[in-house]
Amino acid sequence: MKNLFPVLAIIMLMTPFAYAADPSDDSLILYFSFDEIDGDTVTDHSQYGNDGTITGAPELATGKFGNALKLNGESDWVVVPHADILTVDTDVTVMAWINAGRHMGPNEQRWQGILSKGNSPRSYSFYTESPSECLHLSAGGSGSVCTGKIALNEWQHVAAHVEDGTHRYWLNGENVGEFGDKNALPGAADTADVLVGKTHEGNREFLGLLDEVRIWNRALNEEEIQAEMNSAATPVEPLGKLSTTWATLKSKR
Structure with missing residues (x-):
């Protein structure tokens, strides 16, 4: 086993580092893979170290x-x-991969939050909603609803952007809506925390699985969004992230 360890370590170091998004991209301001969690701290893989703190007792799942x-x-x-x-x-x-157990929030709320920042003023709230069963984006005090329906209990890639007052949506890499003449974003006036799995309006908590949550402070175009969705298709096997693999190797010494 001791002779095997150096060989495995060399293989590990030669294996590509398989983050789907480029952490060196200055515009990527938050990236949660949920593969590196220490206690109640979720590691942000962007270059800015915006680590999150878990509320409640969510489970880690595949x-x-x-x-x-x-x-x-x-x-x-x-x-x-x-x-x-x-x-x-x-x-x-x-942007995120979601596996939703419902479209609405608890207590028959119309919305359930994927992620959000602020309420009054509001930079963005990104939801699934009922009865449309679609995605909803509210930003700067104005909202829109996409035209693609979210399937329940299966993985769906969801993305939306705001570009000069226009909302655009993508579901599994396909454009599912464009809506112009929306309000400007509040910028520095919004000093609220970012919430993942909830919105600031209350009683809009997400039921299901969240993975690969990312935020950029620019509008990615369709090709970039499709590339981000597909770039995670070949993660490092079997456990995906360098720190996890390293810990596993050390445990076998």
């Missing part, structure tokens, strides 16, 4: 790639403290 966070739809979410870099002035892109 994700679309690596691990996912399994939320109970009532008392589980992640809080990311406000930082200046999380401010969005004119454009923003929000």
Whole structure:
């Protein structure tokens, strides 16, 4: 076993580092893979270190790639403290893999939150909703609803952006809506925390699995969104992330 360890270590170091998003991208301001969680701290893989704190007792589950966070739809979410870099002035892109157990929030609320920042003023709230069974984006005080329906209990890639007052949506890489003449984003006036798995309006907690949550402070175009969705299709096997693999190797010494 001792002779095997150096060989495995060399293989590990030669294996590509399989983050789907490029952490060196200055515009990527938050990236949760949920593969690196220490206690109640969720590691942010962007260059800005916007680590989140878990509220409640969500479970780790098998994700679309690596691990996912399994939320109970009532008392589980992640809080990311406000930082200046999380401010969005004119454009923003929000993205995640979701496996939703319902479209509405608890207590028959119309919406359930994937992620959000602020309420009054509001930079963005990204939801699934009922009865449309679609995605809903509210930003700067104006909202829109996409035209593609979210399937329940299976993995779906969801993305939306705001670009110069226009909302656009993508479901599994396909454009499912464009809506113009929307309000401007509040920029620095919004000092609220970022919430993952909930919105600031209350009683809109997410039921299901979340994976690969990412936010950019620019509007990614369709090709970029499709590339981000597909770039995680070949994660490092078997456990996906360098730190996990390293810990596993060390445990076998």
